[in-house]
Amino acid sequence: MKTIPIILCLIFLRTLGIAQVKADFPLVDYHVHLKGDFTYEKAVEHSKKTGIKYGIAVNCGMGFPTQNDSAALAWLDSMKGSPFMLAMQAEGREWVKMFSPAVIAKFDYVFTDAMTYTDANGKRVRLWIKEEVSVPDKQKFMDDLVNRIGKILSTEPVNIYVNPTFLPECIAHEYDKLWTRERMLKVIEFAVKNHVAIEINNRYRIPSERFIVLAKKHGAKFAFGTNNTDSNMGDLDYCLLMKKKVGLTASDMFAPKKKLK
Numbered sequence: 591m592k593t594i595p596i597i598l599c600l601i602f603l604r605t606l607g608i609a610q611v612k613a614d615f616p617l618v619d620y621h622v623h624l625k626g627d628f629t630y631e632k633a634v635e636h637s638k639k640t641g642i643k644y645g646i647a648v649n650c651g652m653g654f655p656t657q658n659d660s661a662a663l664a665w666l667d668s669m670k671g672s673p674f675m676l677a678m679q680a681e682g683r684e685w686v687k688m689f690s691p692a693v694i695a696k697f698d699y700v701f702t703d704a705m706t707y708t709d710a711n712g713k714r715v716r717l718w719i720k721e722e723v724s725v726p727d728k729q730k731f732m733d734d735l736v737n738r739i740g741k742i743l744s745t746e747p748v749n750i751y752v753n754p755t756f757l758p759e760c761i762a763h764e765y766d767k768l769w770t771r772e773r774m775l776k777v778i779e780f781a782v783k784n785h786v787a788i789e790i791n792n793r794y795r796i797p798s799e800r801f802i803v804l805a806k807k808h809g810a811k812f813a814f815g816t817n818n819t820d821s822n823m824g825d826l827d828y829c830l831l832m833k834k835k836v837g838l839t840a841s842d843m844f845a846p847k848k849k850l851k
């Protein structure tokens with residue numbers, strides 16, 4: 591019977607913790623999707639309850655419902671008057687040719703990841719789908735991945751690199767070994783040089799603390815993001831843990847050019 595007061599106490603402490611963070615730190619989740627059972631109404635309610643501001647993103651690109659300017663504009667229109675920032679999640683590498691710069695600019699910010707690409711044999715690969723990935727040579731895979739990230743960050747007009755440093759399941763357990771200091775530095779340098787912020791992803795709990803420390807040292811900016819698939823939003827626990835451990839302050843964080851709502 592004592593569990594309920596303890597749970598209430600823990601919820602209170604968590605809320606208090608978030609309130610304290612908010613006092614000198616912009617608490618924003620830049621990577622939220624209205625997916626599964628997470629409706630617009632639930633997002634409004636959840637954001638109010640937690641005090642975390644949301645950037646709601648629509649997936650734009652090949653294989654997604656939003657594939658052209660008119661669909662992107664229709665989505666923006668459907669979100670008019672919302673309390674959220676509105677983001678384009680640019681998918682695959684084809685997206686740059688599928689949307690006009692004028693329409694891209696209507697979003698508060700744009701982000702992408704390096705999880706979708708066409709390999710040397712012309713096969714389209716999505717790194718999170720086990721069946722599509724094969725890694726015969728881990729070192730070559732990593733070098734190709736780093737080069738691909740570099741190309742994306744220097745040629746695609748994005749503000750945040752999300753799901754950063756993600757590795758496919760077959761090699762994910764070797765994350766710390768494969769993400770060598772040299773490889774991390776290359777990615778960080780591309781991000782800094784091209785003014786692209788690096789997401790701290792709550793769902794995958796990436797990048798590692800080691801990466802974030804190095805990135806901060808080299809002047810990278812960060813953005814918290816959940817990348818939810820349903821209403822199981824969590825509470826940015828990994829992001830806040832990294833903020834505390836690495837000592838991130840408001841000046842380390844990404845801010846969209848347009849004012850926060």
Ligand SMILES: [Zn+2]
Pocket residue numbers: 621623647679817
């Ligand atoms: Zn996403």
